[in-house]
Amino acid sequence: MIDPRGMTRPRTVASATLLAILMLAAFTLPVVAADEEQKAHTWDQETIDIASSIPIQDGGRIKPLSTFARFRLIAMCGKSTLKDPEYGRMKPMHWLLNVLFFTDEARKYKVFVVQSSDVLDAIGLADTVRKKRDSYSYDDLEPGRAKLFKLAGEYGRIQPKNRTTVERQIYNLAFNIREFERLAGSLRFAHRHPDLKASPSLAALFPRPEDQRFSALLLKATAVRKLTESLQRPDASRPDEERRAELAAVTKVLREAEGSLGMSNMLAIFPPSVSQKEHSEWMAPGELIRSAFTAGPSVAPQIALLGALEELVHLRGDGNAFKQRLLSLRDGVRELAEKRGEYGNVELEVSFYRVGYFTWSLVLFIISFVLVALCWILPRSRWASLATSVPLVIGLGYLSIGITLRCIIRARPPVSTLYETFLFITAVAVLSALLIELMNRRRIALGLAAILGMVGMFLANRYEIKEAVDTMPSLGAVLDTNFWLATHVTTIAIGYSAGLLAAAIAHVYIFGKLFGLRKNDSQFYRSIGRVLYGTVIYCLFFSVLGTLLGGVWANESWGRFWGWDPKENGALMICLWTLAMVHAHRGGYIRDLGIAISSVFCGIIVAFSWWGVNLLNVGLHTYGFTHGILVSLLIFIGLEMVVIALGGVAWLMGLGSTEAVEQ
Numbered sequence: 001m002i003d004p005r006g007m008t009r010p011r012t013v014a015s016a017t018l019l020a021i022l023m024l025a026a027f028t029l030p031v032v033a034a035d036e037e038q039k040a041h042t043w044d045q046e047t048i049d050i051a052s053s054i055p056i057q058d059g060g061r062i063k064p065l066s067t068f069a070r071f072r073l074i075a076m077c078g079k080s081t082l083k084d085p086e087y088g089r090m091k092p093m094h095w096l097l098n099v100l101f102f103t104d105e106a107r108k109y110k111v112f113v114v115q116s117s118d119v120l121d122a123i124g125l126a127d128t129v130r131k132k133r134d135s136y137s138y139d140d141l142e143p144g145r146a147k148l149f150k151l152a153g154e155y156g157r158i159q160p161k162n163r164t165t166v167e168r169q170i171y172n173l174a175f176n177i178r179e180f181e182r183l184a185g186s187l188r189f190a191h192r193h194p195d196l197k198a199s200p201s202l203a204a205l206f207p208r209p210e211d212q213r214f215s216a217l218l219l220k221a222t223a224v225r226k227l228t229e230s231l232q233r234p235d236a237s238r239p240d241e242e243r244r245a246e247l248a249a250v251t252k253v254l255r256e257a258e259g260s261l262g263m264s265n266m267l268a269i270f271p272p273s274v275s276q277k278e279h280s281e282w283m284a285p286g287e288l289i290r291s292a293f294t295a296g297p298s299v300a301p302q303i304a305l306l307g308a309l310e311e312l313v314h315l316r317g318d319g320n321a322f323k324q325r326l327l328s329l330r331d332g333v334r335e336l337a338e339k340r341g342e343y344g345n346v347e348l349e350v351s352f353y354r355v356g357y358f359t360w361s362l363v364l365f366i367i368s369f370v371l372v373a374l375c376w377i378l379p380r381s382r383w384a385s386l387a388t389s390v391p392l393v394i395g396l397g398y399l400s401i402g403i404t405l406r407c408i409i410r411a412r413p414p415v416s417t418l419y420e421t422f423l424f425i426t427a428v429a430v431l432s433a434l435l436i437e438l439m440n441r442r443r444i445a446l447g448l449a450a451i452l453g454m455v456g457m458f459l460a461n462r463y464e465i466k467e468a469v470d471t472m473p474s475l476g477a478v479l480d481t482n483f484w485l486a487t488h489v490t491t492i493a494i495g496y497s498a499g500l501l502a503a504a505i506a507h508v509y510i511f512g513k514l515f516g517l518r519k520n521d522s523q524f525y526r527s528i529g530r531v532l533y534g535t536v537i538y539c540l541f542f543s544v545l546g547t548l549l550g551g552v553w554a555n556e557s558w559g560r561f562w563g564w565d566p567k568e569n570g571a572l573m574i575c576l577w578t579l580a581m582v583h584a585h586r587g588g589y590i591r592d593l594g595i596a597i598s599s600v601f602c603g604i605i606v607a608f609s610w611w612g613v614n615l616l617n618v619g620l621h622t623y624g625f626t627h628g629i630l631v632s633l634l635i636f637i638g639l640e641m642v643v644i645a646l647g648g649v650a651w652l653m654g655l656g657s658t659e660a661v662e663q
Contacts, residue, residue: 111135271302498535
């Protein structure tokens with residue numbers, strides 16, 4: 001119903017808004033069918049929790065096994081949760097445990113995303129194509145494995161930036177298949193038993209039936225080595241043929257052990273002992289066999305943990321026994337890691353990913369964006385502003401807590417990777433917009449805060465999925481300095497955030513002028529103009545400061561303050577453009593509409609400096625190279641150029657000519 005003023009009744013609006021929120025939640029939050037049949041092997045939550053907190057060394061840092069599983073799964077299926085049409089829904093640790101302990105079943109999970117049917121045509125599996133983009137299991141793809149790896153070997157010799165789309169997809173698919181095979185083969189040794197009765201001398205060393213395991217062989221590696229050395233020397237007390245036959249039998253056992261354990265080189269979950277402090281690399285079972293025959297008794301604790309891993313394979317059908325043995329394995333690994341001071345924040349990282357701070361932040365920003373409409377429909381309602389502000393502030397809280405926890409986990413400042421720039425720039429933009437709203441009370445900044453938060457977190461999520469690598473990696477030597485990361489990088493990121501916020505405010509000004517929004521309210525546009533100009537000054541200050549700090553860092557690291565590196569040029573462009581804007585405004589050459597048009601162009605420069613220079617893949621900042629964003633960047637630039645053109649239309653229509661009189 002419409003009242004005489006043409007305004008929807010508040011009750012109707014509130015009902016419609018509530019319905020919109022419920023519909024949004026239905027699409028946003030995960031839905032689990034109560035009667036969904038779970039056909040994959042299941043694990044109780046306690047077992048999942050124990051396995052999740054097992055530390056592992058991967059990518060140069062110590063992390064929880066759950067993080068390891070998360071990014072392996074994302075790399076293969078493009079999601080952090082596997083949804084198999086036959087076996088059901090699996091979280092990363094559920095999937096990894098099944099790959100390790102129920103490999104034959106895991107081979108049937110449709111975990112490999114094939115982006116194009118051309119990939120299957122190329123590897124000879126055209127008959128298996130279901131649709132252009134689909135998911136396939138290892139068993140589905142195995143018939144084309146040989147051709148796949150042959151092509152991947154050829155494409156591996158091509159520079160990544162020069163590969164075609166299909167070549168890149170084939171190379172990535174082969175990499176994921178190889179990773180799956182390495183994972184699936186990690187515990188294969190535990191299914192086999194060394195023939196420790198192959199010779200009388202070996203049988204004497206391993207008299208008990210339960211000794212017929214690789215861990216038992218490694219525990220007595222010193223004795224076996226001495227036995228081998230004695231069999232290599234002539235012995236007058238026994239015939240040479242008997243001695244050589246026994247030596248051959250012992251050698252065969254050792255080769256089989258090395259072959260079986262050597263295949264398990266992916267799960268580096270065995271920390272060196274404190275006595276081996278000089279060794280920074282953790283050991284997988286494959287490295288453990290070599291250490292056992294060289295380091296001797298010093299690796300006895302790790303070999304005992306290997307025995308626990310062997311037992312887990314045989315206990316996989318007994319839930320309680322499996323859980324208890326898994327707990328002892330986790331505690332043993334944790335004890336060794338704590339003695340070396342390397343267990344650190346493993347459990348905090350498990351909790352960080354379990355809570356999903358950034359996912360909740362995105363959800364709350366989306367809800368706030370929906371509620372922005374309530375503010376526009378009910379412009380005089382304080383309750384509408386409050387309804388929008390609450391999820392926005394909570395979403396910013398989740399985002400801020402998540403960033404803080406990442407800093408604690410990594411012992412790093414908030415920005416050290418490209419992924420973290422999304423998080424930090426989004427948080428600064430939302431916070432800045434909220435502060436502007438507190439001072440301005442026009443609800444423009446409130447709406448922009450919701451939009452920027454939603455877009456920023458969506459892009460962060462998409463980037464994490466696209467890159468499919470650990471977002472908390474160890475840093476290269478040039479970045480391994482907390483001081484400069486906390487000063488230069490953080491300051492530059494604040495400048496980026498201010499530039500993008502100014503561009504967002506400028507959109508409101510241009511569209512408002514062009515489409516006649518509150519065209520008779522000069523105070524409204526003067527208010528936006530002041531906010532916009534202040535934000536440009538904000539961008540200028542941090543951009544100049546960050547650029548100067550970067551020059552000092554470059555002088556310390558590379559021996560020169562400035563080298564016309566593409567990234568340096570991008571920062572300089574922001575400084576020069578914003579400086580020109582301020583001078584032109586102060587000199588009276590441009591007014592608020594001119595500042596708005598210039599701010600949109602400033603947003604393009606920020607995007608180029610932030611991402612565009614990474615596409616050049618040249619200079620000393622190529623550690624930030626990202627493949628596949630050119631099209632998105634060009635679309636963004638194209639849309640922004642359209643906005644600039646619309647600003648020009650508004651200027652030609654004389655919509656900015658009143659500014660000089662009014663001011």
